[in-house]
Amino acid sequence: MLNRRSFLQFTSLGTASVFTSKLFATEKKGFRPIVISTWNEGINANKAAWNILRSKGRALDAVEAGVMVTEASQNCCVGLGANPDRDGIVTLDASIMDEHGNCGCVGALERIKHPISVARRVMEKTPHVMLVGEGAQKFAIAEGFPLEPQQLSADAERSYKEWLKKSEYKPVINIENKGHGPFAPLHLENGDWNHDTIGMVALDAMSNLSGSCTTSGMGFKMRGRLGDSPIIGAGLYVDNEVGAATATGLGEEVIKICGTHLVVEFMRQGNNPETACRKAVERIVKRDKEKAKNTQVGFIAINKKGEFGGYCLQKGFNYAVCYGDDTNFMVDAKHWF
Template identity: 65%
Template sequence: MLTRRKFLQATAYTSLTGFISLKLSSCLPHSAPDKKNLPIVISTWDAGIEANKAAWDVLSHNGRALDAVEKGVMVTEASNSCCVGLNGNPDRDGIVTLDASIMDENFNCGGVADLKRIKHPISVARRVMEKTPHVLLVGEGAQQFAVAEGFTLEPEYLSPKATQNYQKWLKKSEYKPVINVENKGDTPIAVPAKMPDGSWNHDTIGMIAMDITGNLSGSCTTSGMAFKMHGRVGDSPIIGAGLYVDNEVGGCAATGQGEDVIRIGGAAIVVEFMRMGLSPRAACKKAIERIASVKKEKAKDIQVAFVALAKDGTVGAYALQKGFTYAVTTNEGAKFFNAHYHLKS
């Protein structure tokens, strides 16, 4: 005889097992991509167009995603950008310091931070991954390792653009990031801050690629926030913050105010949202909403954005503020997108 107690117990059991099944199904990895849609690469900002070309040269010749994301961002590191590489803007003491990280399909990862006088920090990060038992090397130790690995120690210098920007900054020497304000006349405009030469105040090139075999890798490199405190490190070299890859789910790279990406473990949480079944764009959006919730009224003073690539080959991005752009390259060609954003006023 079915008593009331047994009925309630049976109902509770059915509800619990149904809930568990729902949760498990929502955490299954994304389906494998259709190989005719591979390879694919996504990267941050307008610099991503040129970076993607170098990555695509590797991918289109059936190369490994890891090689593609290294070669791709090396283009930006060697450019005249005031945001990435040795031509970047210095810290407040006039010293250029570089951060980078890289991660492959097997959870192997490496990073360098506060690295000086090395042209390609992303390649040093890869050596850290492949030749040491560590994940992150910093400062003098990172430089010492790079030299021991055969990297050239470049002369100390500031590029002409960075020199101009630094001299202008020294007139006021405000020891704080100038973020999301582009001065045109007396009217501040809510877009990521630009320097006198038109380059971004702080920025990163982040890249995620999937090769013809369906394997994922990612990279991230930056000269960090312009005129930062000496010794400051952002999210870019930190696995799980500026970059994260799970080959069963997808990968994510971050850009913008690194402190706030670190605060929520940004790239890793985007991947976890994808693991729960969200699309790349929806996962990036949810992470941005978390940052906005944490920062509250101060969210309007910063910019953060994420790009993501899921295992099924779908891509997406989302930003806190208007103005973030990203590049995607597939067999159908290269495309440039303006990301959707959270703050509308």
């Protein structure tokens, strides 16, 4: 469902005739190429990805370039401008997966601007899938990635000082959406915090799928905590015969059900992307309904036909969809509660 704000975002990029002829066909028609990504920041990320897809570029290149836009932004909680862990240090996680089932991940990476690109180097230049902590940083430096200053952004420092007054961690549903925007601070007035992620999946003109996921993790998390984003099959999964999916929200709950792998398997059974995402959300609810009532998890997916969809636990999760030069719009995901 599109809300009024999303409609205005969409129509500013194209004409009303495009809106009526294309948008309402999305439930029945697939698109190729196509890219979708989580939350409002997905609009800008999609633009960078689409520049590659529109020229018949590879989906892998598109999903890397797309989320790099978000990583470089100081206006949201992904990247080095993000909220730190409870020790005051920003750590980043990322994963990437291509059409051949190759994948690379980094976890607890410090002082590197683009963890998604380091994850791709892990995939392409090492025999491993995941590098973490000091080892991941050493690898990044060896690959030519510069070390950024060890300091918090002004907003993150202010937020951290506010958090230290109580030193409590209380996840806030949909804070990814509330915290975005060109002038949005990285903190809330009540001092409550949560994680932030951008996930992206794409289908290119050659019918190949790839995906990426990058995050700063939960704000004020315990030192060393990893969520679902750098874990293949949890925060990201791609099967080029079937489809691709990525996740956002409380990573621990996604990990417990191997969320994105589950979404892809539901698509393998013949479910469309939205239904597959819904079934994965149902699995979370079935595990612990009372906990799920106070948790947000959202999934988005694309199948091999170029059909897309998303679903979440709570109202408020949205995702960006782009399949044309003048077609880049927000969709409010359907929700369980």
